[in-house]
Amino acid sequence: MLYSLAAMLRAAEWAVTAAFALATYLVLVLWTGGIGLWSLSELIAGAVLSAIVGMVAAPILWERGGFRILQPHRWVLFFFYLVGPFFLAMARANLDVAFRVITGRIRPGIVRFNPGLKTDLGKTLLANSITLTPGTLTVDVDDATGDFYVHWINVKSLEPKPEEVCGPFPSWARRIAE
Amino acid sequence: MIGELSFGVAAVVLAAFMGVSVLRLAIGPTAADRAVALDTVNTLVVTTMVLLGAAFGQVVYVDVAIVYALLSFVGTLYIARYLEGGLK
Amino acid sequence: MNVLIYIFLAIGAVFNGLGAVALLRFPDVYTRIHGATKCTTFGSIFSILAVVIYGFWRGGGQGGTLAVHALIALLFLLLTNPTGSHALARGAHRGGIRPFRAVVDRLEEKR
Numbered sequence: 001m002l003y004s005l006a007a008m009l010r011a012a013e014w015a016v017t018a019a020f021a022l023a024t025y026l027v028l029v030l031w032t033g034g035i036g037l038w039s040l041s042e043l044i045a046g047a048v049l050s051a052i053v054g055m056v057a058a059p060i061l062w063e064r065g066g067f068r069i070l071q072p073h074r075w076v077l078f079f080f081y082l083v084g085p086f087f088l089a090m091a092r093a094n095l096d097v098a099f100r101v102i103t104g105r106i107r108p109g110i111v112r113f114n115p116g117l118k119t120d121l122g123k124t125l126l127a128n129s130i131t132l133t134p135g136t137l138t139v140d141v142d143d144a145t146g147d148f149y150v151h152w153i154n155v156k157s158l159e160p161k162p163e164e165v166c167g168p169f170p171s172w173a174r175r176i177a178e
Numbered sequence: 179m180i181g182e183l184s185f186g187v188a189a190v191v192l193a194a195f196m197g198v199s200v201l202r203l204a205i206g207p208t209a210a211d212r213a214v215a216l217d218t219v220n221t222l223v224v225t226t227m228v229l230l231g232a233a234f235g236q237v238v239y240v241d242v243a244i245v246y247a248l249l250s251f252v253g254t255l256y257i258a259r260y261l262e263g264g265l266k
Numbered sequence: 267m268n269v270l271i272y273i274f275l276a277i278g279a280v281f282n283g284l285g286a287v288a289l290l291r292f293p294d295v296y297t298r299i300h301g302a303t304k305c306t307t308f309g310s311i312f313s314i315l316a317v318v319i320y321g322f323w324r325g326g327g328q329g330g331t332l333a334v335h336a337l338i339a340l341l342f343l344l345l346t347n348p349t350g351s352h353a354l355a356r357g358a359h360r361g362g363i364r365p366f367r368a369v370v371d372r373l374e375e376k377r
Contacts, residue, residue, distance in 0.1 A: 030334055031327040094281055094308045097301050101288045106297060108365050112372035124349075131348040132307060137300050139355045149372060151296045151355065151365060158370050185320070188275045188313065195279075195286040202289045202298075210295045210358035217350055218289055218302040222282060224343055225310040228336050232317040237328065240317075240335040244342060251346035254354065261357030 013062040016070065018054030022046055066121055069177070077176050085168060086129060093134040100153065109155040110139055114147050115162045115170035122177035129169045136165055185233035192226045213257045220250035267323050271316045278313030281305050294366030295358045303351040307344065314340040 025046040026038065033039025038046075068074070100106060117123050127138040127148070135153040142149070150165055162170045196219055203215035224247045231239030288301025314336050321333025365371060 024338075027334060028338065031331050090304070090308055093304050094284070097288060097304055098284055101284060101291050101301060104291070106292075106367075107369060108294075108297060108367065109370040110359075110365060110372055111370060127352060128348040131352055132304060135300070137296060137303075137355055138352050139296070139359055151300075153297060153300055155369050184272060184275055185317070188279055188316075191279045192282055192313070195283050198283075198286040199289055199302075208295065208358075208363060210354065210361065210363055211298065213354055213357075214295060214298050214302055214351075215289060217354060218285060218306055221306040221310060221343065221347060222286075224339060225278070225282065225306075225313045228314050228317050228339055231336070232320055232332060235328070235332075237331050237335055240332060240339060244335065244339045247339060247342045247346060251342075251350055254350040258350075258353035258357035261354070262360040 010058075013058040014054045017058040017061060018050045021053040021057075022050035025050060064120060066119065068119070069121060074176055081172050081176060085172065086133075089129075089133040089167065089169075093132065096134045107154050108151065109158075110149055110151050111155060111158065111160055111165065112147055112149050113160055113162050113165055114145070115173070117146060117170065117173060117178065119178050122173045125177055126166070126169055126173040129173070130166050133166060133169070182233050182235070185229045189226050189229040189233060192222050192229065196222045196226070210261055213254070213261065216257070217250075217254050220246075220254070224250075267319070271320055274312045274316035274319065278309045278311075278316065281309030281312065283309075285309060295363055296355060296365050299351050299355050303347060307347045310343055311340065314343075 029042045029046070030037050032042050035043065115126060117126060123141055123146070127141060130136045130138045130148070130150060137151040137153075138148060139151050140149040141147070152160075152165065157164065199215050199218045199222065203212050203219065206212040206215055224243045227239050227243035227246065231237060231243070282305065285302050285305030288305060289298050292298045292301055317336040318333045318340075321329045321331075321336060323329070324332075
């Protein structure tokens with residue numbers, strides 16, 4: 001029974017990876033022929049290739065679990081996060097950099113804070129968000145403790161709270177990924 | 179079709195910025211500086227290729243840009259690993 | 267629609283140029299990564315969005331293909347750019363480059 005459960009899990013991992021690869025391929029070869037929007041040869045090639053990709057990539061991608069991201073409401077949240085607070089912060093970041101390029105006024109330092117995220121996906125999301133938003137750049141993440149080491153271009157306090165460095169992003173990352 | 183010409187102009191402007199980045203690539207005091215400049219040039223190359231694809235009406239250019247983006251990412255990761263001192 | 271494309275191309279060019287200038291102007295590796303990554307990513311978003319709008323506006327098979335492929339290129343750029351710069355910053359710090367005039371360096375204290 002246990003063995004068959006593990007086998008089913010492997011099969012599910014393979015199916016999800018192959019489906020994702022197939023979807024990517026089909027988007028890339030849109031408008032090539034008569035069956036729907038695709039030609040027959042493209043459909044066959046896509047099926048074969050995505051099966052192979054699933055076999056090769058599934059054991060690596062799902063090594064540490066993470067099926068949570070397959071829940072669709074997380075995708076909707078992620079989309080709203082991208083077009084809403086993230087985009088605004090990014091626009092602000094660029095004006096900030098423009099200001100600093102012109103005036104040359106910087107007070108850099110590497111600070112540490114702990115947003116309390118546990119999953120790999122949450123940490124990746126937060127680290128990338130921090131890098132693209134005002135005045136901050138993730139230098140290192142301690143996997144064991146979850147500490148973030150962030151290069152801050154305008155240090156305001158030596159022991160900052162997560163909210164001081166990156167605003168509402170930790171709570172968004174928790175909502176999307178955990 | 180005035181639009182296509184404007185894409186070409188934008189691509190030329192980005193090529194000029196690429197030249198500015200190459201300046202940092204040439205004078206950068208440390209290896210890390212040069213790596214950062216190379217990363218910037220890679221991003222600009224991808225954007226320029228997409229713009230040129232629109233300017234010439236060739237979708238193939240955009241496909242090349244996609245592959246270039248992924249390959250240059252792998253290259254950047256390897257350079258970063260080298261900077262760490264991991265490739266001896 | 268033409269005006270929208272011009273505006274997007276202009277914004278993209280300005281911010282890409284800002285990234286290149288930031289690369290020359292800032293004093294050390296980390297601040298250069300700041301400027302270069304943020305500005306080129308933001309500029310590329312607008313430049314490629316102009317291509318996407320142009321593709322959908324022209325329509326048909328070729329225009330649609332152009333737009334969708336440009337969108338995929340943008341997606342990959344958004345995923346890979348911050349990750350690559352993060353790897354470079356980490357590599358630089360482990361390679362022994364200290365931040366210029368830093369008021370605090372917690373990562374150094376850890377080792």
